[in-house]
Amino acid sequence: MAGALKRVLMRRASSAMRGADAKRWHYGPGFDPAKAAIQHDALANLVADSGADIEWLDDTEDGLADSVFTHDPSVVTDHGAVILSMGKVLREPEPALHEAAYARLGVPVLGRIEPPGKVEGGDCVWVDRTTLAIGRGVRTNQDGIQQIANLLSPHGISVYGFDLPLWHGEEACLHLMSVISPLADDLALVYAPLLPAAFYQMLKAKGIRLVEGDADEFFASHGLSLNVLPTAPREVIAVAGFPKTQAAMETAGCTVATFEADALCIACEGGPTCLTRPVLRG
Numbered sequence: 001m002a003g004a005l006k007r008v009l010m011r012r013a014s015s016a017m018r019g020a021d022a023k024r025w026h027y028g029p030g031f032d033p034a035k036a037a038i039q040h041d042a043l044a045n046l047v048a049d050s051g052a053d054i055e056w057l058d059d060t061e062d063g064l065a066d067s068v069f070t071h072d073p074s075v076v077t078d079h080g081a082v083i084l085s086m087g088k089v090l091r092e093p094e095p096a097l098h099e100a101a102y103a104r105l106g107v108p109v110l111g112r113i114e115p116p117g118k119v120e121g122g123d124c125v126w127v128d129r130t131t132l133a134i135g136r137g138v139r140t141n142q143d144g145i146q147q148i149a150n151l152l153s154p155h156g157i158s159v160y161g162f163d164l165p166l167w168h169g170e171e172a173c174l175h176l177m178s179v180i181s182p183l184a185d186d187l188a189l190v191y192a193p194l195l196p197a198a199f200y201q202m203l204k205a206k207g208i209r210l211v212e213g214d215a216d217e218f219f220a221s222h223g224l225s226l227n228v229l230p231t232a233p234r235e236v237i238a239v240a241g242f243p244k245t246q247a248a249m250e251t252a253g254c255t256v257a258t259f260e261a262d263a264l265c266i267a268c269e270g271g272p273t274c275l276t277r278p279v280l281r282g
Helices: 033-049 094-105 142-155 197-205 215-220 243-251 262-268
Strands: 005-010 053-056 074-077 080-083 109-112 124-128 131-136 158-163 180-184 187-190 209-212 229-232 235-239 255-259 277-281
Touching: 005 033, 005 229, 033 053, 033 229, 033 235, 033 255, 033 262, 074 094, 074 142, 074 277, 080 094, 094 109, 109 142, 124 180, 131 142, 131 197, 142 158, 158 197, 180 229, 187 243, 197 209, 209 243, 215 243, 235 243, 243 255
Parallel strands: 005 053, 080 109, 131 158, 187 209, 235 255
Antiparallel strands: 005 277, 074 080, 124 131, 180 187, 229 235
16 A cells, blocks of 8 residues: 555546535535645645656536545455445445546456445555455445455455444544555554554554554544555655654654645545545555
8 A cells, every 4th residue: 555656546626526515525614615626736746746647537516525535435456446335325426436437447347345335445454465454434334344355355365354433423434544544565654542453463463563643633633644645655645734743754764745735634534545546556
């Protein structure tokens, strides 16, 4: 998850979020669609500057405000894409956008998560090439985890489910990636108190060094201080305004690029990882 980013799916906030009802989408009082669009463009520029090719999803103004968070409706494996099934009802149409994009790009589809199974990409963390950890919580259920296991086990991939706490409730969801961001194959940024204990033990057993994000910044940002996007090993994009967490990553040998994201990430509870769906890493 921290290899050099080569190809990534994104969707423009300028169209997806235009006219979005903040209450309906559970966005905070800082949400401003015009400002969010500018901030999203700044993120896209950082992604492009890293050398990644951005594949833009259909820009039709379909009212799917959360579709800018392209990490969630699909997951990509070495054997093709898996089209997921969203736990948030308002997001149920989004996987079809991803399937259409993969057909256009020539990316094979390995399979689909079918109801009543639910899996969101934010709950999926590749520990290594043959180990996928999935958070079981308000957006991902056991049926969905079992379906992914059935798709991946024939390819030698082990899938493990880990229970997540409810934290702030069903509306303000906690994904597994809310508490961990890979920084390199052997390095990850975490908020350890919310890590499932068995997952923590797995990371340690795999020799992955854990960098602790600042607790005060984690709570002040609703977890967004921890949501960082690796564009290459130890090269990451993060939300601006969290100097202690940034310093912890830099002390661990990371280069950190930041962008202002109060109206986009902080208000809408989705960071730079959430806003990207990596399709190819080198």
